[in-house]
Amino acid sequence: MKKSAILPAVLLLWFVSLSSAWAEPAKCFESRKGASEVTQRMIGENLPNVKCSPKTGAVLWWGDPFDGTMPMGDMPIQDADYTRGKALVKPRSDKIGLLPLCGNTCHTGTLPKGFPTNKDTRELVMMHQAIVLDSTKLPHGRGNIWCLDCHHSTQRNKLVDHRDKPISFDQPQQLCGKCHGEVYRDWREGIHGKRIGEWASTGTKRWFVCTECHNPHNVQHGDRNRGFAQHQPEKAPSLPKGMKTADHERHPHGTSDH
Structure with a gap:
């Protein structure tokens, strides 16, 4: 690499690392948006307190379910x-x-x-x-x-x-x-x-x-009239390797393979 290109590359890497350090910590909600927000932070090596969904903004899983209780x-x-x-x-x-x-x-x-x-x-x-x-x-x-x-x-x-x-x-x-x-x-x-x-x-x-x-001040909120607004569910998990369909989960009621 030419010397003239090294300095811009170094500056770019420095800027990216600095931007990451200044970035706002991720926030997501545990159960009701606007009433159960939690800030993502590290509680162990490579272990966050929560994993936030980039799609819904909800918590996907908890690193420590008892944190702050x-x-x-x-x-x-x-x-x-x-x-x-x-x-x-x-x-x-x-x-x-x-x-x-x-x-x-x-x-x-x-x-x-x-x-x-x-x-x-x-x-x-x-x-x-x-x-x-x-x-x-x-x-x-x-x-x-x-x-x-x-x-x-x-x-x-x-x-x-x-x-x-x-x-x-x-x-x-x-x-x-x-x-x-x-x-x-x-x-x-x-x-x-x-x-x-x-x-x-x-x-x-x-x-x-x-x-x-539940929102106690607006309990008729939401499509099901139950005091909380529903959000779009996450995409279904990938099928195990070698399995092409999920037909094994679609048995009619009252039937069994056994």
Whole structure:
């Protein structure tokens, strides 16, 4: 290579390596876009905490399913057996940008002065409209509930149970179980929702809580009217070497090769 061409080549390699170093780390969502984002980072040699899909922006797999989790905490149903393994959840508070303002800046009881604590439906303005455009037509409950049925009336950075006791935003299943008892029981038994972690029934698992998948302020969102928008699935994996079709997976119901 001529000397005149060496310098530009070296500069190009230096620029590429520098650009890679300055590049923004990849971000993808775990369950619901805009509410479960995670930043990709290395947690071991050639092992990222998550693998992001370039197609959907969703997490494809987890290098450590328990990264950033904490114990689930108390559960609403008292007579169930919760000794089967260790249940972990990922905190939700850091995903809610306005949460520090709710109970410490705006709703302290003095600012705004005399803010109402009853559950009468009324219009909310200013920053609330970024959450719910029209609070007089709240999609959740189809008009049968309002904001203070779920949010604590005096501790606005908390949720509330039927006995007016505060619930942490990190444990939304305790709130949702108030009304959605049947779905909650299915979630607790593993029929509804998602878990990742160890296969053994006594193993450690991360449980995805309600608001990681469902938007509580717009539960009629999505084609299936279930509070979450579907995204295009990934392409099917390649067939094993030597196999030309996937006909072995297309048996009619009730038939078998055996």
